[in-house]
Amino acid sequence: xxxxxxxxxxxxxxxxxxxxxxxxxxxxxxxxxxxxxxxxxxxxxxxxxxxxxxxxxxxxxxxxxxxxxxxxxxxxxxxxxxxxxxxxxxxxxxxxxxxxxxxxxxxxxxxxxxxxxxxxxxxxxxxxxxxxxxxxxxxxxxxxxxxxxxxxxxxxxxxxxxxxxxxxxxxxxxxxxxxxxxxxxxxxxxxxxxxxxxxxxxxxxxxxxxxxxxxxxxxxxxxxxxxxxxxxxxxxxxxxxxxxxxxxxx
Amino acid sequence: xxxxxxxxxxxxxxxxxxxxxxxxxxxxxxxxxxxxxxxxxxxxxxxxxxxxxxxxxxxxxxxxxxxxxxxxxxxxxxxxxxxxxxxxxxxxxxxxxxxxxxxxxxxxxxxxxxxxxxxxxxxxxxxxxxxxxxxxxxxxxxxxxxxxxxxxxxxxxxxxxxxxxx
Numbered sequence: 001x002x003x004x005x006x007x008x009x010x011x012x013x014x015x016x017x018x019x020x021x022x023x024x025x026x027x028x029x030x031x032x033x034x035x036x037x038x039x040x041x042x043x044x045x046x047x048x049x050x051x052x053x054x055x056x057x058x059x060x061x062x063x064x065x066x067x068x069x070x071x072x073x074x075x076x077x078x079x080x081x082x083x084x085x086x087x088x089x090x091x092x093x094x095x096x097x098x099x100x101x102x103x104x105x106x107x108x109x110x111x112x113x114x115x116x117x118x119x120x121x122x123x124x125x126x127x128x129x130x131x132x133x134x135x136x137x138x139x140x141x142x143x144x145x146x147x148x149x150x151x152x153x154x155x156x157x158x159x160x161x162x163x164x165x166x167x168x169x170x171x172x173x174x175x176x177x178x179x180x181x182x183x184x185x186x187x188x189x190x191x192x193x194x195x196x197x198x199x200x201x202x203x204x205x206x207x208x209x210x211x212x213x214x215x216x217x218x219x220x221x222x223x224x225x226x227x228x229x230x231x232x233x234x235x236x237x238x239x240x241x242x243x244x245x246x247x248x249x250x
Numbered sequence: 251x252x253x254x255x256x257x258x259x260x261x262x263x264x265x266x267x268x269x270x271x272x273x274x275x276x277x278x279x280x281x282x283x284x285x286x287x288x289x290x291x292x293x294x295x296x297x298x299x300x301x302x303x304x305x306x307x308x309x310x311x312x313x314x315x316x317x318x319x320x321x322x323x324x325x326x327x328x329x330x331x332x333x334x335x336x337x338x339x340x341x342x343x344x345x346x347x348x349x350x351x352x353x354x355x356x357x358x359x360x361x362x363x364x365x366x367x368x369x370x371x372x373x374x375x376x377x378x379x380x381x382x383x384x385x386x387x388x389x390x391x392x393x394x395x396x397x398x399x400x401x402x403x404x405x406x407x408x409x410x411x412x413x414x415x416x
Contacts, residue, residue, distance in 0.1 A: 034388060035389070037392065041394075041395050045304055045305050047304075048305025052333060120333075124333060126334070126335075127304055127333050131303060
């Protein structure tokens with residue numbers, strides 16, 4: 001099996017899986033009905049994309065594991081998502097801030113992934129771009145509404161952006177699998193997305209009357225399986241059914 | 251692989267037209283444009299369908315319904331989900347658009363008009379109840395992944411708008 005390709009796909013898929021799970025937590029808990037539905041729809045899109053990636057990964061692994069096994073039966077250290085994706089829904093500003101900071105990256109990333117030599121990845125990317133465009137509209141819209149809203153919503157949105165900012169640099173960190181895939185013309189050179197990313201994010205933050213954080217201190221590790229304490233709790237919920245009823249099927 | 255042409259055996263059209271979208275029962279999957287090919291080989295039918303949205307839960311049901319319909323007609327059937335080329339709302343047929351409207355879901359506009367409506371608050375989506383264009387966006391996401399929620403400011407009725415996917 002092509003280990004680099006397999007790990008590369010997991011890296012992409014895990015971002016959507018973990019963020020999808022976080023958004024899914026809002027089901028029945030959104031600040032109002034429309035937003036609740038919007039968050040769970042975004043979650044559903046992300047899970048849909050994940051299925052495409054994991055089905056492909058299962059085919060590459062070719063060891064009898066299914067997409068569900070790959071999603072549910074790994075340990076914390078085996079998940080390769082960025083730290084940003086696993087940050088908790090502290091309050092609605094954090095939920096929106098996290099989604100926004102990821103959406104801008106996601107759209108830039110998928111636009112490049114569509115050009116991949118790997119036809120399956122290219123097809124998933126093409127399909128996903130259409131959906132992620134709606135996600136980015138939604139989250140940008142809310143960042144502006146909260147940032148340029150009341151004094152309280154402004155300060156909460158600013159606080160969320162300040163805290164989550166620490167995790168943005170990791171989006172552009174390259175693992176060994178990344179580098180190998182870029183060389184083969186399959187992967188995306190994320191280092192090249194950085195400039196566009198911070199420009200786009202800054203434009204929206206300015207429109208939202210928010211300050212662009214100056215922090216130069218960044219956290220990374222998720223792409224290598226070293227996570228913040230939040231992932232373990234998230235996984236215990238995600239994997240609950242498999243742990244309680246091993247090998248259950250639906 | 252890049253073709254957007256459908257390749258459907260004429261003998262199968264009637265059978266497939268009878269299968270409907272479980273979320274929108276008035277809409278046949280053929281009018282939805284999700285069936286990309288259906289070919290018969292030695293009494294075995296191979297059907298390729300493409301999802302509307304990645305996470306659309308209706309796709310599994312549609313796959314099963316197609317299988318049942320074909321088996322009832324005496325064929326052995328195999329359904330495969332393909333991602334390429336990606337589905338677009340342009341593939342909904344004129345008959346499909348009419349079925350959507352009659353059912354109370356506003357049919358998708360073009361890509362630019364869609365942005366005007368969902369981002370810039372332009373009032374051009376026609377109310378499916380009274381036909382007025384004095385409508386406004388309530389939420390970009392609706393009861394299913396493919397729809398947004400609208401409300402008519404004339405007759406006050408809420409309704410769904412099928413988002414443009416291009």
